[in-house]
Each structure stands twice: as structure tokens, then as C-alpha cells.
């Protein structure tokens with residue numbers, strides 16, 4: 001019997017992870033694969049909460065650079081995460097996983113609002129909880145929402161599923177010679193401005209002693225290995 005190293009996890013899925021090699025939107029095959037990976041850890045008895053990004057549809061910062069009011073653009077970005085959450089929930093349904101979506105912005109006809117106690121109850125029942133609309137505030141990111149909801153849900157670890165398989169000495173997409181860290185402290189990640197997660201999110205994790213693992217969602221079986229406590233991605237800790 002394989003035993004997971006963590007009882008409850010918060011998985012941060014970037015919007016861009018959902019588009020695979022496409023340039024926009026949601027790739028159905030990629031989505032099904034991600035759902036299968038989540039189902040595998042759920043079957044281990046691990047309680048799974050998900051914070052979903054929106055970068056595959058809309059990124060506030062990019063539009064603000066083009067002259068749009070930043071807060072307006074950020075609200076659009078948060079609404080984009082609600083669309084991704086609905087798509088993810090539907091893919092989970094098709095994949096045999098029961099999930100509930102809770103949104104930090106009220107869209108009552110579509111999803112229920114974020115209610116902490118209810119979310120915890122769902123997790124205890126073995127349902128996957130998908131948190132949409134980030135923190136509900138402009139000028140923040142879904143990475144920060146992951147740290148925040150992770151703390152509120154009392155998870156054992158926050159897992160950032162992204163396009164690269166860990167934290168590197170510099171951006172590995174730009175520097176092929178970048179070296180991957182197996183372990184790293186929050187202070188080092190912040191001091192070196194390693195960019196893999198924003199400083200607000202890293203600081204929140206650090207101050208609340210929340211473990212963080214950064215790993216690649218495109219690597220088959222990586223999520224399961226992280227959950228089993230194997231050497232996968234980069235473990236960031238105090």
C-alpha cells in the first residue's frame with residue numbers, strides 16, 4: 001500500500017498549463033491528462049484543493065501595459081479564472097471526480113461563493129474544491145491566492161504546477177545553463193528574485209511556514225511523486 005506524505009494539498013494550476021502547446025484557451029487533451037493525474041492522488045486518499053489561474057485567457061498586467069486601467073484588467077483576469085474553473089470542473093466530472101467550485105468574486109448564478117467552512121467540509125468528504133477568482137482583489141495573483149487558500153485550508157503543502165520542473169538559478173526558458181535546486185529556502189528565493197512565484201506569495205508561505213513544491217505539470221506522474229514525498233521538482237521551505 002502506497003502512503004502519501006501529505007493528507008491535504010493545495011494545487012496551484014496555472015491557466016497556461018491548460019493550453020498545452022496551443023497559444024490560447026483550453027486544450028481538451030491536456031485538461032483530461034491533468035484531471036487523470038489529480039484523480040490518481042485523490043485515490044491515494046489525499047484531500048485536494050485547487051487554485052486555478054487565468055493566464056491562458058486573460059492576464060491583467062499585459063492589458064495594463066497596453067493602456068487599460070489595471071484594476072479593470074485584473075477583474076477581467078479573475079473572471080477568466082472562473083471560466084477555467086468551470087471547464088476544470090466539467091473535465092473532472094467526465095473523469096469521475098466530484099468537485100465543487102467556489103469563487104472569491106460573486107457570480108451566484110454560476111458558482112457558489114467562497115465559504116471557508118464549507119470548503120473544508122467538501123475536502124473532508126473527499127470532494128475536490130476548485131477556488132476561482134484568485135483572492136478577489138486586483139493587484140494580486142493566483143499564486144498569492146494559492147498561498148492564502150492553502151493557509152486557510154490548513155494544507156500540508158502548496159504545490160505550484162507550472163511549465164518548468166522546479167526552481168532554477170535563473171529562468172531556464174531563457175538560460176539553458178540554469179541549474180535546478182532540489183531544495184531552497186524562501187529567503188533565498190526572495191533575495192535572489194527567482195521569479196518562479198511572486199514575492200507576495202513566497203512571503204505568505206514563509207511567514208506561515210507553509211511548505212511549497214514547484215514542479216512541472218507536463219511531466220507524467222510528477223504530481224503523484226511529489227505527493228508521495230519523492231524527490232521531484234523543488235521543495236521550498238523556511
Ligand SMILES: Nc1ncnc2c1ncn2[C@@H]1O[C@H](COP(=O)(O)OP(=O)(O)O)[C@@H](O)[C@H]1O
Nearest residue numbers: 014162163166167168169170171173194195196
Ligand atoms: N529562477 C527560475 N526558476 C524557474 N522558473 C523561472 C525562474 N525565473 C523565471 N522563471 C519562469 O517562471 C515561469 C513560471 O512562473 P509563471 O509564469 O508565474 O507561472 P504560472 O503561469 O505557472 O503561474 C516558468 O515558466 C519560467 O520560465
Ligand SMILES: O=c1ccn([C@@H]2O[C@H](COP(=O)(O)OP(=O)(O)O)[C@@H](O)[C@H]2O)c(=O)[nH]1
Nearest residue numbers: 015053054055060074077078134135141142
Ligand atoms: O487575486 C487575484 C488573482 C488574479 N488576478 C488577475 O487574474 C489574472 C490571471 O491570474 P494569473 O496571472 O495569476 O494566472 P496564471 O498565471 O496562473 O495563469 C492575473 O493576471 C490578474 O490580472 C487578480 O487580479 N487578483
